[in-house]
Amino acid sequence: MSNTDSRYAGSRSGAELLHRMVGGDGEAAMSALLEGFQSRHPGVSLGDVTDENLSLTVKSRILKENPPDVWVEWPGKNLAPYVEAGVLADVSDVWTDAAMEREYLDGPRSAATFEGTYHAVPLNIHRINNLFYNVELAVEAGVDPSSVSSPREFVELLRQVEVETGQVGMLLPMKNPWTVLQLWETVLLGEHGHDVYQSVTDGEAGRHRRAIEDALDIVSAYADLATDDALYVSLTDANERFIEGESVFFHQGDWAAGAYTETDGFRYGSNWDHVPFPGTEGRYAMNMDAVIASEATDNDEAVEAFLRYAGSADGQRRFNQKKGSIPPRTDVAMGQFTGFLQRQHEDFESSRSQPLSITHGLGVRPEQLIELKTAIASFVAERDVDAAASEMVAAFEQQ
Incomplete structure (x- = not known):
């Protein structure tokens, strides 16, 4: 200091x-x-x-x-x-x-x-619940990003993209646990709704263990469809690769768009665009x-x-x-x-509601956030949904 x-x-x-x-x-x-x-x-x-x-x-x-x-x-x-x-x-x-x-x-x-x-x-x-997409690649794959109604349904869309284009549907940076935790909370919100999300952050995670597991399972499905090196990819690297056209989709907070606006020839609306992450329409996380x-x-x-x-x-x-x-x-x-x-x-x-982010410390206490990141780090390495869910429930219920 x-x-x-x-x-x-x-x-x-x-x-x-x-x-x-x-x-x-x-x-x-x-x-x-x-x-x-x-x-x-x-x-x-x-x-x-x-x-x-x-x-x-x-x-x-x-x-x-x-x-x-x-x-x-x-x-x-x-x-x-x-x-x-x-x-x-x-x-x-x-x-x-x-x-x-x-x-x-x-x-x-x-x-x-x-x-x-x-x-x-x-x-x-x-805002953390943005789904950015490459306009040209979405057209090539024949997909409408705004038509997907849930995170689970989005898994099928990513599979369709891979079949149609031979490219990965969504880049997933997993080098740091916070990016995966952020994706998990967005999936929880989109798949199970604001009331469940709020109840989990209010210390009633045990009541919603199945929802927590389900969101982890969906994140695991995204990881299965990510690039082979996803475990070693940082946010910055993934964002640069999205700009270069390596994937149709990229989930991230709106800070990622700063790099898009500074890239010559990568224009908002014509080269890249965004929609709320599937299932989170009307929510501003x-x-x-x-x-x-x-x-x-x-x-x-x-x-x-x-x-x-x-x-x-x-x-x-x-x-x-x-x-x-x-x-x-x-x-x-x-x-x-x-x-x-x-x-x-x-x-x-x-927006109908403005949920407070878990990953960025607004929705949970500092000691809870540490435990949640630890749980996600283990999940990224082992992909054990049951074990990760137990650790997360314990972290959320810590008051």
């Missing part, structure tokens, strides 16, 4: 923002947000400190009674340990005074609240970042000013344009966003 410790002392004269957005679209997004904040509040001192080990650093500094004033973290159940320890500020006034509540849908609001109290301001939303504040801050006015700006339409427009995500507010002008993100925002506004 030596690269950041030296900066902490110098930033204490004003409010301190700690985040992990270093390089790429994350850094560009944070720079745009801070530039907008300073233009609105030129008299407020706000120093930002970057740290790639943010969660560990925050926990360490809380224990040392020297927490950052504000930091950026996943909301939802990921914040439960902080709330239980009483170290997060109650930011409800920001929501009521700024009239933000009416501009946020239920999903983002629920990720920010604990027992009726707001402890976070969601900053952006990434979310990963998001949020701004949270320490209960022990000495810089109340500066912290409140930044929280209000982070939750404002202007702040979210600036941040999300650069981040390649959509604003959690529904009243942000989308005219300067890409066509893909404009369509994502339309889907978000019209």
Whole structure:
């Protein structure tokens, strides 16, 4: 932590923002947000400190009674340990005074609240239940991606693609367990519905063991139809291979589309497109970042000013344009966003529900997420559905 410790002392004269957005679209997004904040509040001192080990650093500094004033973290159940320890500020006034509540849908609001109290301001939303596809290859295979009604039915479509084109239907990166866990939760949502998904994340996984097993079985079927080297393929590698036309389909969060828009000759709508993953139509499964504040801050006015700006339409427009995500507010002008993100925002506004992602820590506590990734790592290596289901049920029911 030596690269950041030296900066902490110098930033204490004003409010301190700690985040992990270093390089790429994350850094560009944070720079745009801070530039907008300073233009609105030129008299407020706000120093930002970057740290790639943010969660560990925050926990360490809380224990040392020297927490950052504000930091950026996943909301939802990921914040439960902080709330239980009483170290997060109650930011409800920001929501009521700024009239933000009416501009946020239920999903983002629920990720920010604990027992009726707001402890976070969601900053952006990434959708995880996207199914990207190569338009030309889909036509060649004679398949309509929007016609598939369930994850189980999608298995048959992938087999059809292989027969018709001789190519793999869907690339499946399995090098890191989180990509497989993300696919599993999307399959669970699509095959068994939002009520089962919510019940599983609420600690009632034992009641739904068969659904958990079924989703694992479907993921295993996808793996059987993946490339021979799938166990060694990373997300970045798989995304590049999808761009090169190695598969018709690719399931991933909307962050994958950043590489598509930056690739010459790979145009949205004509070369690549997307639909909700089969069975998840009308659901906007979310990963998001949020701004949270320490209960022990000495810089109340500066912290409140930044929280209000982070939750404002202007702040979210600036941040999300650069981040390649959509604003959690529904009243942000989308005219300067890409066509893909404009369509994502339309889907978000019209969605029936906005489930909180398991894989990205919103739908489960940190210790549960560790156990779930461990279970999936074993499943990837051994493909033992029964054993993996037992481990996952135990993880979900750990409270």
